[in-house]
Amino acid sequence: MKVAIIGAGWAGMAAATTVVQAGHYTSVFEAARTVGGRARTLVGQDASGAPLLLDNGQHILIGAYTEALRLMRLVGVNPDIALLRLPLALRFADGSGLQWPKLAPPWDALLGIASARGWSWRERLALLRLALRWQRTRFACAPQTSVADLCAALPVRLRQEFIEPLCIAALNTPADEASAQVFLRVLKDSLFSGRGGSNLLLPRIDLGEAFPQAAARWLRAQGAIVRTGTRVQSVVAAAQGGWSVDGMVFDAVILATSSTEAARLVSHCAQSAPYAMTVPLCDWAACAQALRFEAITTVYVQGVAPPSGALLPRPMVALRSNTERPAQFVFDRGQLGGPSGLLAFVVSTSQGERATLEQQVLQQAQDELGLSELHTVQTVVDKRATFACTAALERPGAQLAPGLWACGDYIAGPYPATLEGAVRSGTAAGLAATKV
Numbered sequence: 001m002k003v004a005i006i007g008a009g010w011a012g013m014a015a016a017t018t019v020v021q022a023g024h025y026t027s028v029f030e031a032a033r034t035v036g037g038r039a040r041t042l043v044g045q046d047a048s049g050a051p052l053l054l055d056n057g058q059h060i061l062i063g064a065y066t067e068a069l070r071l072m073r074l075v076g077v078n079p080d081i082a083l084l085r086l087p088l089a090l091r092f093a094d095g096s097g098l099q100w101p102k103l104a105p106p107w108d109a110l111l112g113i114a115s116a117r118g119w120s121w122r123e124r125l126a127l128l129r130l131a132l133r134w135q136r137t138r139f140a141c142a143p144q145t146s147v148a149d150l151c152a153a154l155p156v157r158l159r160q161e162f163i164e165p166l167c168i169a170a171l172n173t174p175a176d177e178a179s180a181q182v183f184l185r186v187l188k189d190s191l192f193s194g195r196g197g198s199n200l201l202l203p204r205i206d207l208g209e210a211f212p213q214a215a216a217r218w219l220r221a222q223g224a225i226v227r228t229g230t231r232v233q234s235v236v237a238a239a240q241g242g243w244s245v246d247g248m249v250f251d252a253v254i255l256a257t258s259s260t261e262a263a264r265l266v267s268h269c270a271q272s273a274p275y276a277m278t279v280p281l282c283d284w285a286a287c288a289q290a291l292r293f294e295a296i297t298t299v300y301v302q303g304v305a306p307p308s309g310a311l312l313p314r315p316m317v318a319l320r321s322n323t324e325r326p327a328q329f330v331f332d333r334g335q336l337g338g339p340s341g342l343l344a345f346v347v348s349t350s351q352g353e354r355a356t357l358e359q360q361v362l363q364q365a366q367d368e369l370g371l372s373e374l375h376t377v378q379t380v381v382d383k384r385a386t387f388a389c390t391a392a393l394e395r396p397g398a399q400l401a402p403g404l405w406a407c408g409d410y411i412a413g414p415y416p417a418t419l420e421g422a423v424r425s426g427t428a429a430g431l432a433a434t435k436v
C-alpha cells in the first residue's frame with residue numbers, strides 16, 4: 001500500500017513508523033521546515049549571539065508513557081540516556097510539597113502522601129482517603145464532573161498546592177473546567193500502572209532529537225519519503241479509488257495535522273466527496289472545529305550558576321502561582337544537559353501579553369527563588385498548545401471514510417493533549433490504515 005501522512009508531529013511520525021514496519025510505502029508531508037510540530041527543537045540565541053538549542057516549550061514525560069518510549073527505542077534513541085528519570089515530585093523551592101519514595105505502587109503514593117512536607121496530618125489523611133476512594137471506584141466518574149467537583153471535599157491548601165498544579169500540568173486546563181474522567185485516567189495510569197509509571201522523565205536532549213528528527217532519519221533509511229516545507233492544500237477522493245493529496249494518489253491517507261487544519265482539509269474534501277461520505281465528513285470537521293485551545297508560554301532566562309553547582313536545588317521546581325506570578329514550574333536546563341544557568345519557566349493556561357508575562361516571571365524568580373540577576377533569552381508563546389480538556393468534551397474519532405484516517409493528540413482517547421496521546425493515536429491510525 002501507499003500511505004500518505006500529512007503532518008510530521010509526534011503523531012504523524014508514530015503513524016509513519018507503524019506503516020513502514022507493517023511493510024508498506026509512506027510519504028510524509030510536513031508544512032514546516034522542521035519535523036516535530038508542537039514538540040520540536042527551536043534554534044535561539046544566547047546573550048553573545050551564539051546559537052542555542054531550545055524547545056518549542058519545555059516538555060515532561062512520565063514513566064507510564066510506554067508508547068513514546070517504545071517508539072524512541074525503535075528509531076535509535078535510548079530513553080535511559082535521553083531522559084532523566086526522577087521519582088514523582090511536586091516540591092516548591094522551600095522543600096515543601098510531595099516527593100514519592102522509590103517504592104512499588106501503591107506504597108510510593110501512600111508513603112509519599114503520608115510524608116508530604118508542610119501539610120498537616122488532617123490534610124494528608126484527607127488526600128489519602130480521597131485516593132483510596134478513587135481506587136475503590138476504579139478511577140471512574142461521570143463524564144460531566146470537573147476536577148474541582150471531584151476534589152471539592154479536600155482542604156483548600158491541598159486543592160491549591162496539589163490538585164490545581166497537577167491538573168494544570170497534566171491537562172493544561174483549569175480545575176473548575178477540566179475533565180475529572182481524563183484526570184483520573186492519567187492518575188490511574190501514572191500512579192498504579194506499575195513500578196516507575198509515576199516517574200517524571202525530563203528530556204536531556206532537544207525534543208527534535210528525542211523522537212521526530214530521529215524518526216525522520218529512520219524512515220528515510222527504510223526508503224520512506226519525508227518532505228518538509230510542503231503544506232498540503234487538498235485531499236480529495238480519487239476517481240480511480242484511493243485518495244488524491246495535491247494530485248498524488250495514495251491507497252490511504254492519515255491526517256496528522258492540528259485539529260483546525262484537519263477540519264479545513266476535511267471540509268474541503270467533503271465538497272467533492274461521493275454523496276454517502278458528505279455528511280460523516282462534515283460532522284467530523286464540525287466536531288474537530290469546535291475544540292477550544294489553551295496556551296502555554298515558556299520563558300527561557302539565563303542566570304549565572306555558582307561555580308559549585310546549579311541555580312536551582314533540583315532540575316524541576318514547583319512554583320506558587322497566581323495571576324501576578326504566572327509560572328507553575330521552573331526547569332533548570334543546566335541540570336538537563338543544557339548550558340549552565342539556563343532556566344525554563346512554564347506558564348500553563350497562559351493569558352496576557354508576552355512582555356507582561358516576561359516581567360512577571362522575572363519578578364516571580366526574584367521573590368520565590370531569590371534569583372535577581374536573570375535576563376530573558378527567548379519567550380515562546382504557543383496560543384494553541386493543547387485542546388481545552390473540559391468535562392464531557394466530544395472529540396472526533398480516528399476514521400473519517402474508508403481509507404481516510406486522522407491522528408493527533410485531540411483524537412478521541414483516554415488522554416489529554418500529550419505526547420503519549422499523540423503517539424498512541426498515530427500508531428493506532430498507522431495500524432488501522434494498513435489493515436486489509
Ligand SMILES: Cc1cc2nc3c(=O)[nH]c(=O)nc-3n(C[C@H](O)[C@H](O)[C@H](O)COP(=O)(O)OP(=O)(O)OC[C@H]3O[C@@H](n4cnc5c(N)ncnc54)[C@H](O)[C@@H]3O)c2cc1C
Pocket residue numbers: 006007008009010011012029030031032035036037038039056057058059060061230231232233256257258261296297298382384385386407408409410417418419420422
Ligand atoms: C508549550 C507546550 C508544552 C507542552 N508540554 C507538554 C508536556 O510537558 N508533556 C506532554 O506530553 N505534552 C506536552 N505538550 C503537548 C504536546 O506537545 C502535543 O500533545 C503533541 O506535540 C501533539 O502532537 P501532534 O502530532 O498531535 O500535533 P502537532 O505537533 O501539532 O503536529 C501537527 C503537524 O502537522 C503539520 N501540518 C499542519 N498542517 C499541515 C498541512 N496542511 N500539510 C502538511 N503539514 C501540516 C504541522 O506543521 C505540525 O508539524 C505541550 C505542548 C506545547 C505547545
